[in-house]
Amino acid sequence: MITVVRTRFAPSPTGYLHVGGARTALFNWLFTRKERGKFILRMEDTDTERSTKESEHLIMEALRWLGLLWDEGPDIGGKHSPYRQSERKEAGIYDKYAKMLIEDKKAVYVVYDKEDRKKELFETFDYPEEYVQKGHDVTVKFKVPAGKTIRFHDLLKGDMEFRSEDIEDFIIVKSNGFPTYNFAVVVDDHLMEITHVFRGEDHLSNTPKQLLIYEALGWQPPEFMHIPLIFGSDRTPLSKRHGATSVDHFRSEGYLASGLLNYLALLGWKVEEGKEIFDIRDRLESFDIKDISNKNVVFDYEKLEWVNGKHLRAMEIERVCVEFRNYLDYLNMIELIELIEKDKVYSMEVLNICREKVNTMKQLLDISTPFFVDSYEYEERYIEDYLKKNFAIPILEEAIKMAKENEDWTVEGCEKFVRDLAAKKIASKKKTFQLIRGAVLGKLVTPGLFISLSVLGKGKTVARLQRTLELARTIR
């Protein structure tokens, strides 16, 4: 019988999904999809103080957005339900195995002092009923066997070796009855038939403890692979001090899921020269865990933006429209969605010329908004440097006259119109061009002027020139 690959991503719902977590999830997902296995989502919510349902929802939503979908999980269930450790605790799953360990004398109850709750009174293999009644804290501690060498093969780090002398006895069941991480993770990974564990390198030193439990319970451990952590530019773990760290933040900043995923994969993944831009879905077959870097990596915001820009420009324009709409939806910009839906052909042309200038959806939103909103605002610099100058009114008057006469609104026709206007030498070519640019879009940085005018069309262009002329007259 062939063993089916089963992996899991097991976040604790104590906050948003961190890009480091997303990368871990990505490698699990990539490996699983390539091996045609099952990817499981498990909520490690044994920290009752910090775990929240909101966080759980946030994490699942972020994973869905990234497209890293799971085959079994707390929301959809599966053959090893439930998938929340808190629920598994209620079902008595961890207690059962803790008791087995105690019966085998591989774990003991520890009774603590009533006043000094950190102070251990004694250890016992029999459940200390009377002390519990009297209100003493009781935990279950795993007894680390002496003189053992724990060996395992890490798929990335190679052969690992730890001595049991270096490991102290550790608690597996807290006084509130909840299992600790090292215990719950073993029980669940075994019960859920996990075959491969890909997780952050910060778990490497905990692995021998878990292996000890596997052995004590007579279970076969899974394969392990500890992947390097993501750092900030100062070589400390990536945190909010360095900038954004949550997947959610990158989403609201206008990054594409495909771009973020591409960058995360690039971060510590050997990639063939000239092939760094890709959709991870197209790399499933070539994905090889051997290509994952063995070194902690620094998160580079600039490269992420570059990758995202590449995606934005390489995408089919129809998809850009869909992504943009989804983005506005995410930001709850209903009015703008309505404007865009009104004339889909126009909107597509606008987004198509605008995306050439930007790297993110947020930037795309900024640069394209004046095309959709007739009551666009004027940049301060435009008003000061162009609109308030003496040449503004004569050029605008002439422009309106010429625009009305111009019948050719192709890009070439618009170019001729603007060049003819500049040829009147009311002001320099640059000043003329910039004055018109700002007049119709309010900004000094826009897509190409000719193509912008052509996309706007005659009606909008003339109306906007007139609107600007009126403003020019009122501000003097």
Add this chain to the structure above:
RNA sequence: GCCCCCAUCGUCUAGCGGCCUAGGACACUGGCCUUUCAAGCCAGAGGCAGGGGUUCGAAUCCCCUUGGGGGCGCCA
């Protein structure tokens, strides 16, 4: 303190004993294009942490040092 992981341009990496005068990508600098800003194209600057070995030969293998990171929680 003990245990563990890691070490090539600023960053991500190629390299797995001679193809290395160390290659690519982002960022940076200059140029081209140009009505703006980008994009695009071309060019440039920039690195094997240090010290010992092994070898005819070392970025590549070994040891030490240094540096960075992680773990040693009733956090996960």
